[in-house]
Structure formats: structure tokens, C-alpha cells
Amino acid sequence: MNEALELLANPWIHGFVFGAVIVTALMSVTAYITWFERKFAARLHSRMGPTMVGPKGLLQPIADGLKMIQKEDIVPRDADRLLFNAAPAITLFFALAVAAVIPFSPGLLASNLDIGVLYALAVSGLMGFPVWVGAWASNNKYALFGGMRAVAQAISYEIPMVLSALVPVVLAGSLSIGQIVEYQIEHGWFAFWPPGPGIFAFVLFMLTALAEGNRIPFDIPEAESELVAGPTTEYTGIKFGLFASAEYIHSLLASALGAALFLGGWDGPFGIPVFWMLLKTCMLFVGVTWIRWTLLRFRSDQLMALCWVYLVPGALGLLLITGLYVHVRG
Amino acid sequence: MGYFIATVDSLWTTFKQALREPTTVNYPFEQRERAPRIRASFALTHDANGEENCIGCKKCENVCPSEVITVVAGKRTSPVTNKGRGYADDFTLNLQACIICELCVQVCPTDAIIMTQEQEKPTFSREGLTLTMDKLYANEKQKRWAWANATVLWDQQDPERGAEKKEEPSAETTSSEGAS
Amino acid sequence: MAVAETPPAAPVTPAAQATPIAPVTQVAASTGPLVPSGPPRDGPIPPIRAARTPRTDCKPTKAFVPEPHLDLSTYEADADLMTLSLGPQHPSTHGVFRVVLYLDGEQIVKAVPYPGYLHRGVEKLCEKLMASNITPIIDKNDYVAPMTNEQAVNMAFESLMGVEVPVRARYLRTVLAETQRVASHLLWLGTFGMDLGGALGGGTSLFMWCFRERELILDLFENLTGCRFHYNTHTVGGNRHDVPAGWPEMLHRTLGAIDERLDQYLGMLEHPIFSARTKGVGVIDADLALELGLTGPLLRASGVDHDLRRDAPYHAYAEVDLKVFVEDAGDCWARSKVRIEEMRESIRISRILVDNLPPGPICSTKPLKMVGQHKLPPGQVYVGIETPRGELGTWLIGGGANKGSSPYRLKIRSPSLHACAVIPYVLPGCSLSDAIAILGSLDPVMGEVDR
Numbered sequence: 001m002n003e004a005l006e007l008l009a010n011p012w013i014h015g016f017v018f019g020a021v022i023v024t025a026l027m028s029v030t031a032y033i034t035w036f037e038r039k040f041a042a043r044l045h046s047r048m049g050p051t052m053v054g055p056k057g058l059l060q061p062i063a064d065g066l067k068m069i070q071k072e073d074i075v076p077r078d079a080d081r082l083l084f085n086a087a088p089a090i091t092l093f094f095a096l097a098v099a100a101v102i103p104f105s106p107g108l109l110a111s112n113l114d115i116g117v118l119y120a121l122a123v124s125g126l127m128g129f130p131v132w133v134g135a136w137a138s139n140n141k142y143a144l145f146g147g148m149r150a151v152a153q154a155i156s157y158e159i160p161m162v163l164s165a166l167v168p169v170v171l172a173g174s175l176s177i178g179q180i181v182e183y184q185i186e187h188g189w190f191a192f193w194p195p196g197p198g199i200f201a202f203v204l205f206m207l208t209a210l211a212e213g214n215r216i217p218f219d220i221p222e223a224e225s226e227l228v229a230g231p232t233t234e235y236t237g238i239k240f241g242l243f244a245s246a247e248y249i250h251s252l253l254a255s256a257l258g259a260a261l262f263l264g265g266w267d268g269p270f271g272i273p274v275f276w277m278l279l280k281t282c283m284l285f286v287g288v289t290w291i292r293w294t295l296l297r298f299r300s301d302q303l304m305a306l307c308w309v310y311l312v313p314g315a316l317g318l319l320l321i322t323g324l325y326v327h328v329r330g
Numbered sequence: 331m332g333y334f335i336a337t338v339d340s341l342w343t344t345f346k347q348a349l350r351e352p353t354t355v356n357y358p359f360e361q362r363e364r365a366p367r368i369r370a371s372f373a374l375t376h377d378a379n380g381e382e383n384c385i386g387c388k389k390c391e392n393v394c395p396s397e398v399i400t401v402v403a404g405k406r407t408s409p410v411t412n413k414g415r416g417y418a419d420d421f422t423l424n425l426q427a428c429i430i431c432e433l434c435v436q437v438c439p440t441d442a443i444i445m446t447q448e449q450e451k452p453t454f455s456r457e458g459l460t461l462t463m464d465k466l467y468a469n470e471k472q473k474r475w476a477w478a479n480a481t482v483l484w485d486q487q488d489p490e491r492g493a494e495k496k497e498e499p500s501a502e503t504t505s506s507e508g509a510s
Numbered sequence: 511m512a513v514a515e516t517p518p519a520a521p522v523t524p525a526a527q528a529t530p531i532a533p534v535t536q537v538a539a540s541t542g543p544l545v546p547s548g549p550p551r552d553g554p555i556p557p558i559r560a561a562r563t564p565r566t567d568c569k570p571t572k573a574f575v576p577e578p579h580l581d582l583s584t585y586e587a588d589a590d591l592m593t594l595s596l597g598p599q600h601p602s603t604h605g606v607f608r609v610v611l612y613l614d615g616e617q618i619v620k621a622v623p624y625p626g627y628l629h630r631g632v633e634k635l636c637e638k639l640m641a642s643n644i645t646p647i648i649d650k651n652d653y654v655a656p657m658t659n660e661q662a663v664n665m666a667f668e669s670l671m672g673v674e675v676p677v678r679a680r681y682l683r684t685v686l687a688e689t690q691r692v693a694s695h696l697l698w699l700g701t702f703g704m705d706l707g708g709a710l711g712g713g714t715s716l717f718m719w720c721f722r723e724r725e726l727i728l729d730l731f732e733n734l735t736g737c738r739f740h741y742n743t744h745t746v747g748g749n750r751h752d753v754p755a756g757w758p759e760m761l762h763r764t765l766g767a768i769d770e771r772l773d774q775y776l777g778m779l780e781h782p783i784f785s786a787r788t789k790g791v792g793v794i795d796a797d798l799a800l801e802l803g804l805t806g807p808l809l810r811a812s813g814v815d816h817d818l819r820r821d822a823p824y825h826a827y828a829e830v831d832l833k834v835f836v837e838d839a840g841d842c843w844a845r846s847k848v849r850i851e852e853m854r855e856s857i858r859i860s861r862i863l864v865d866n867l868p869p870g871p872i873c874s875t876k877p878l879k880m881v882g883q884h885k886l887p888p889g890q891v892y893v894g895i896e897t898p899r900g901e902l903g904t905w906l907i908g909g910g911a912n913k914g915s916s917p918y919r920l921k922i923r924s925p926s927l928h929a930c931a932v933i934p935y936v937l938p939g940c941s942l943s944d945a946i947a948i949l950g951s952l953d954p955v956m957g958e959v960d961r
Binding site: 041045 | 600601602616703704705706707714722778781783784786787941942943944945946
Binding site: 333336337339340343344347353364365366368369389392393394395429430431432433436437439445476477478483484486487488489490491 | 639642643644645646647650676712715719722725729732733734735736737740742745747748749750751752754774775777778780781782783870871872873874875876877878879880881
């Protein structure tokens with residue numbers, strides 16, 4: 001037993017084991033998140049949602065996955081085959097890579113990086129580019145439009161997202177997510193304490209996470225009614241499935257990041273820490289889903305205006321106030 | 331700020347909707363009550379003596395806007411009355427192109443063709459959607475009849491129909507589930 | 511077209527007003543020859559009667575631009591512009607409709623609509639079918655509001671044959687038309703939400719709710735006619751199905767529920783995102799609207815106070831006090847507003863009329879017992895009614911094939927086709943997202959555009 005633990009202390013083996021655990025867990029959670037979202041949306045619509053596969057449609061995600069694997073894999077004749085095939089996998093890779101630094105409980109994380117926040121934001125920011133690569137490679141005008149919009153949105157919204165995530169970093173004085181969470185356990189959650197910049201930064205972070213995750217009201221890259229399916233127009237079968245699950249994982253991990261940075265991570269009054277972390281993540285994800293099924297969509301220029309006219313100056317102001325607070329606090 | 335308040339307001343609206351019971355039903359296992367007048371498929375009827383009502387007059391064939399009805403008229407001696415009368419030797423109704431307009435029911439002089447409330451089952455072959463004479467007579471026994479036949483329709487459309495004759499034959503409206 | 515080009519000549523003569531036949535007919539005055547090559551029958555064709563005072567306050571129209579677009583000379587045609595074929599298979603063209611967009615980035619420089627993918631030759635088919643068989647076929651034209659199609663074509667037959675419709679049937683037709691208007695506008699509201707909010711988002715929530723309410727109205731029609739959609743409930747001289755017991759109460763219940771829930775949805779539409787997406791987008795000014803022959807909510811949203819239900823009452827519209835809503839802005843928001851207010855007004859009228867449904871017969875001709883029973887006399891007539899989309903005109907020349915039971919010619923003036931005509935004028939200068947919003951706010955039904 002001790003030998004096994006010693007083996008686990010080896011960073012390579014530790015990373016591999018926890019990485020495998022987290023990736024597997026994430027993929028299955030993502031599958032069931034689609035079930036949850038379908039049921040939730042159905043409730044909002046006075047529908048029943050999936051009912052046929054398994055009790056209450058619980059086996060529906062498995063059926064969906066099987067269906068996607070079975071579907072014919074179509075590559076357009078004029079597509080750039082290499083990039084077209086690589087793009088979904090790269091997108092999913094970047095989406096999953098964020099999970100490496102998310103602490104689900106004090107021990108349960110793949111890698112306790114000292115610059116965890118920076119890493120998470122950088123990797124999730126990269127997600128827009130393989131999407132664009134896939135869109136460009138599929139040689140379709142709708143996909144090209146969607147890809148261009150995706151890149152424009154990713155670049156623009158990356159800035160307020162990073163700026164708002166810097167608020168807890170400045171408050172806690174560390175770039176490591178684990179240390180930020182521990183600081184919150186000691187001093188109170190950043191969303192509520194110190195009152196003021198924390199809650200605004202939290203709202204701003206979730207707003208930009210919505211935008212980064214291509215969720216309504218910011219889903220202009222996909223914009224079904226305008227661009228058919230945006231960057232994924234030409235994708236079929238499991239490749240489309242990879243894109244879709246990457247998007248879900250991205251949303252989920254953004255919620256987890258929000259919970260860790262602003263809501264105290266695994267901090268809870270009783271019980272096991274991982275439960276509280278998952279609960280907070282799920283609550284945030286429900287909020288994201290709820291907003292998605294409620295609001296209409298912005299126009300692309302309005303989206304850019306919102307980012308550059310309101311969010312970026314707002315985030316800078318927040319950062320300034322936080323810095324002053326920390327300076328005064330000493 | 332207006333965005334924020336309006337968003338919270340909209341979220342509240344959707345939340346209230348989420349508290350409602352679903353309006354839809356789990357279709358193949360549950361079915362909504364259908365109106366008595368609903369028309370879906372066809373049947374040919376017999377009269378009280380067990381004799382076929384259809385006299386092969388071809389009025390339905392002529393009136394059909396999409397020309398899906400084919401009647402082969404014949405003349406035989408009736409086993410009931412022992413008198414010669416017209417029969418339909420063959421009666422085919424192709425449901426593939428039928429637009430369910432009820433005009434064949436409307437013109438039938440003997441109330442022979444009626445519509446049923448239950449529709450045909452989906453099939454895998456074109457032949458499955460052709461209602462042959464056998465199927466039409468089987469529908470008479472198997473399916474619930476719709477409200478309308480020619481007599482009822484003619485009575486409704488009678489230009490002399492006065493105010494005192496206004497009582498309705500049978501049609502009661504079904505309750506509409508969502509309107510509560 | 512008819513409104514804009516109508517010269518203010520052709521005064522309404524007392525003789526024309528006293529014409530005994532077809533009191534429910536209104537006709538656009540026209541002096542030009544309206545006969546296709548070769549008269550249908552021997553003998554003179556009676557002129558089209560004028561029962562409505564033509565509008566005289568239309569301003570002179572702008573110079574007609576045959577190919578409206580932005581300044582193309584600033585672009586190099588081969589290099590700068592990207593053509594994007596929006597449709598025929600596109601989620602937001604509301605049917606099979608194709609618009610070729612010439613794009614500079616996201617901005618539309620030129621838009622060319624190509625209708626015709628859903629052409630089924632209905633008008634030609636009607637020259638073969640007999641009067642009683644045309645009703646179920648014409649149902650399929652405007653497949654969002656089939657009830658009004660039936661009414662339009664049957665009113666044309668009645669007008670030509672000189673058949674008067676009983677009072678009960680006229681009331682019933684009004685109730686059906688207004689209820690159908692609510693259903694049609696509900697479908698528009700849902701699809702408009704989809705256009706603005708996507709198939710996976712708040713738009714879909716709106717869409718589902720609107721469909722839920724629309725289903726209630728279809729339940730009403732199912733209880734009355736036996737069909738949910740293609741009813742075939744009108745016939746020459748009246749209706750085929752009388753009101754079943756309990757139907758008026760059901761209508762009250764349904765419309766009351768819809769009226770109540772409408773408020774909730776409108777709360778969602780007051781969201782700033784909705785205003786941002788619709789206000790000032792796709793402005794159609796009154797001159798352009800009149801020039802292109804727009805009618806219905808599109809015209810009223812452009813500030814022209816014109817509604818056939820009030821200006822040339824047919825059915826039982828003369829007996830109710832109908833409010834007509836006019837907005838001046840002419841943008842997508844105004845069109846939404848007009849339709850939403852119309853929905854409320856239609857609910858109100860239906861509830862009043864169904865309470866006052868008079869007793870009596872519902873059909874003034876003998877019930878259809880054999881094909882070819884209704885003979886169409888030679889002559890021509892134009893009947894226009896106000897459908898949810900605008901003026902649906904039926905121009906009918908009698909005395910065709912089948913010993914005179916078929917029309918010689920049946921021409922349908924569909925409001926949706928005229929709505930599509932506005933696309934090349936409004937789209938240039940907008941972004942791609944705006945184009946979808948504008949297409950949604952025009953609410954064209956392709957079955958009616960292509961016929």
C-alpha cells in the first residue's frame with residue numbers, strides 16, 4: 001500500500017492516473033449533462049424530453065453517442081482533409097486540458113500548477129482556434145463565417161475574462177487555484193467578501209464564460225438560424241460529437257473555474273469537500289443553461305460593442321479598485 | 331443595468347413555465363382524447379340487414395379532388411331483397427395522395443363511405459397505404475367511426491334549417507388540456 | 511400594387527353599390543383590361559365592380575430602382591464580394607426560398623430573391639377542378655392560415671354566382687378568420703423568436719410556448735371541422751360544419767388562456783436584446799410599401815392606415831367595432847408590435863362575435879350532393895380579404911371547363927409574394943443577422959408565394 005502511494009507521488013504517474021480519472025469522469029458527466037439539459041429545456045417548454053431510452057430516458061446519452069459513432073463520416077471533396085480531421089480532436093484536447101488544474105478537492109487534482117489560473121485561461125482561450133481551423137478546412141461559406149466569428153469572439157472576450165479572473169488572483173496574492181481556494185476558506189468567498197469588486201468580477205467572469213462557451217446570448221459563431229451550424233456545418237458523426245462535447249466540457253469547466261475562483265471551491269459547512277465543489281459547479285452550470293434557454297441572441301457587432309465598450313473598461317476598473325483595496329489593506 | 335433587470339425578469343418567466351406540468355403526452359403509450367369530428371381514415375359500411383351500403387354510383391370517384399378513389403361498378407342480385415341493385419365490385423382508396431377533405435363522405439347518397447377517428451398504421455410499403463375494399467370493410471368493424479356521414483352533413487347544411495332545429499346531434503367538444 | 515396604382519378616378523356609382531349580388535364583396539377599381547387573351551365565353555364581360563373608395567392620399571412614389579443595392583463601384587466584383595446562397599435549404603427562410611446575398615464581410619451589398627421552389631401550379635389546377643373541389647386544394651396555399659384561403663376563394667365563387675351567405679355563416683366565418691389570425695400570428699411570433707434566438711436557445715422556448723397555444727386553437731378547429739389543419743369547412747354559400755355544443759365555451763376558455771399567457775411572452779419580448787435586434791432594422795417606408803403593394807401588418811407597420819376588414823367590410827366585420835393598429839417606424843419592431851396588438855384585437859372580436867352567433871342555417875345553397883352542382887356563370891370578379899398576411903385577392907373568371915363548373919381562370923394575389931418583393935430594397939446595408947430578422951418579420955409563407 002505504501003509502495004503504491006509512493007509510486008503515486010511520482011509526478012508522471014500521478015498525472016497519468018488522475019488525468020485518466022478526471023478525463024473519464026468528465027466525459028461521462030458531459031454525456032449526462034446533455035441528458036440534464038434536454039430534460040431541463042423540455043421542462044421550460046412544457047415538453048417531456050427524452051423518455052424512450054431507459055427509465056426517464058436515462059440511457060439517452062449512450063444512445064446519442066452510439067448514433068454519432070455509427071453515422072457516416074463525410075469529408076467534403078474540397079476540404080483540407082488533414083486539418084478537417086484534426087480540428088475536432090484538437091478542440092476536445094484543449095477543452096479537456098483545462099481540467100488538469102481544476103481542484104475538485106484538496107487532493108483530487110491532476111496537477112497543482114503554481115500558475116494554474118494563467119494556464120486554465122490560456123488553454124481555454126486556445127479553444128477558439130481549432131474551431132476556426134476546422135471551419136476553414138471544411139471549405140464552406142457558412143462554416144467560414146462561423147469560424148471568423150468564433151475567433152473574433154474568442155479574442156475579444158478573452159480579455160475581460162482574464163481581467164475578471166485577475167481579481168481573485170490579486171486578492172489572494174497567488175496564481176495557484178488551490179491556494180486561492182484555501183485563501184477563501186480562511187477569509188471568506190471572494191464573491192461576497194470583500195463586498196464590492198468580488199461579486200461584479202464573478203458576474204463578469206460568468207458572463208464572459210458564457211461568451212467563451214458559445215452559449216446564448218453570445219452564440220453568434222454557431223447561430224443556427226443564420227449560419228445553419230456555424231463552424232460545424234460540414235461535420236458529421238463522431239467528429240461533430242467531439243465538437244459538441246468539447247463545447248459542453250468547456251462550459252462545465254468554466255463553471256468549475258468560477259466556483260473555485262469566486263465561490264470558495266470545495267469549502268462547505270460539512271461533509272466531503274468534493275461534494276461541495278461539484279454542487280457549486282452544477283449550480284453554476286444550471287444557471288448557464290437557464291440563461292441559454294431564456295434569452296435571445298445578440299448581433300455580432302452588438303456583441304463586440306458590448307465587449308469593448310462595457311466589459312473591458314468595466315473589468316479594468318474592477319481590477320483597479322481591487323488593487324487599491326489590496327494596497328490599502330497592506 | 332436594464333439588461334440585468336430584464337434578464338432576471340425573463341428568467342423568472344421561464345422559471346414559472348418550468349413549474350408547469352408538461353402539455354405533451356408520452357405519445358405511443360398515452361393518447362390525447364380526440365374530437366368526435368376528427369377524420370383520419372376511411373371505412374365502408376353495411377346497412378342494418380348486413381348488406382353493403384355502396385351502390386357503385388361513382389360520385390365519390392368523381393368528386394375526389396386528388397383522384398385517389400377508384401370504383402368498379404357492378405350489378406348483382408341482392409341476397410337480402412332478391413332484387414337487382416348496384417354494387418361496387420371493387421373499391422380502392424389510395425391514402426398516399428388523399429387530402430382528407432371529406433368530400434367523398436359529403437356526396438355519398440347512401441352513407442356508404444364514412445371516415446374513422448383512428449388513422450391507419452404507418453407501413454413500409456406503398457401497398458400498405460392503399461385501402462382496398464377488404465380493408466375498408468374491416469375498418470368498419472375495427473375503428474371508431476367519425477361523426478360525419480352524408481346525412482349528418484346534409485342536415486347541417488340544409489338552407490331551410492331553422493332556429494328551432496338547432497339542437498346538435500352528438501358532437502360534444504373534447505376538453506382542451508392546455509387551456510386550464 | 512393594386513392600392514398604389516389605383517387612380518382616384520372610377521367613382522363609386524350608386525348603381526354599382528346597388529348591385530344585388532354578393533354584398534360581402536369588395537373590389538379594387540381598375541380601368542385597365544383585366545382579361546387574358548381571348549374572352550372565355552361569348553358575350554360581353556361585365557366590368558369589375560367598385561365597392562370601395564380607392565385611397566387618394568398616397569404620396570407620389572420614389573423613382574423606381576430596378577436593381578437596388580449599395581454602391582457596387584467601390585468593390586471589385588471578383589475579389590471583394592462574397593456570394594452566399596441563403597437557401598433553398600436554410601433554417602430561416604421559412605420554407606424553400608433562396609436569397610443570393612452579395613456580402614462585404616458581414617454587410618449585405620446586394621440581395622436577389624429567387625422564389626419559385628414551391629410552385630405547384632395551383633392556379634392552373636383550379637381551371638380543371640370544379641368549384642366544390644377547389645376549396646380543399648386552395649387550403650394548401652397559405653399553409654399557416656388555411657381558413658382564410660378557403661374563405662377567399664369561396665367568397666369569389668359566391669360573388670360570381672350571386673349567392674348570399676346566411677348571417678350565421680358570416681358570423682362563424684368571422685370568428686374562424688379571427689381565430690385563425692391569432693394562430694397564424696402565434697406561429698409568426700414563435701418563428702420570429704427562433705430567428706432571433708436560435709434553435710437552441712430562448713427563441714425555442716418562445717417557439718414552443720407559441721406552438722402550445724396554437725395547438726389549443728387547432729383543437730378548436732378540430733372540434734368544429736374534424737381536421738386540425740386543412741379544414742375544407744367552407745363551401746359555396748356558407749359553411750359545411752355547424753358549431754357543436756359547447757364550442758363557444760371552449761373558444762372562450764382557449765382565447766382567454768391565450769390572452770393571459772400572451773402577456774408573459776410579451777414580457778420576454780421587452781428584453782433589451784429584442785429591441786436591439788429589431789429597432790431600426792429593415793425599415794420599409796410608406797412610399798416603398800405602397801409602391802410594392804405591401805398589405806396587412808407590413809403596410810400598417812409602415813404608417814399606412816389600411817385594413818380591408820374596416821375599409822371594405824366583408825363577413826360580419828361591419829357589425830363589430832374593429833380597432834386597427836398602425837405604427838410609423840416601419841422596422842421589425844413596429845411589425846412585431848402591430849402583429850401582437852392584432853392578436854389581442856382578434857381575440858377580443860372573436861369572443862364578442864361567438865357570443866352573438868345568430869341562429870339559422872349555415873349554408874344558403876343546397877348541400878353538395880354531386881360533383882358539378884355549382885355552376886359558375888361567365889363574368890369576372892375580384893375579391894380581396896384581409897388574411898393575417900395582408901390582402902389575399904382572388905380574381906375569378908367563370909365559365910370554364912366542365913360545362914362551366916370550373917373557373918376559366920383563377921388568379922390569386924398573394925400578400926406574401928409582395929412581401930418578398932421588398933427583400934432587395936431592405937436588405938442592402940444590413941448585416942447577415944439582420945437579414946434573418948427582416949425575413950422573419952416579413953412573415954412570408956412560401957406556399958402562398960409560389961402557389
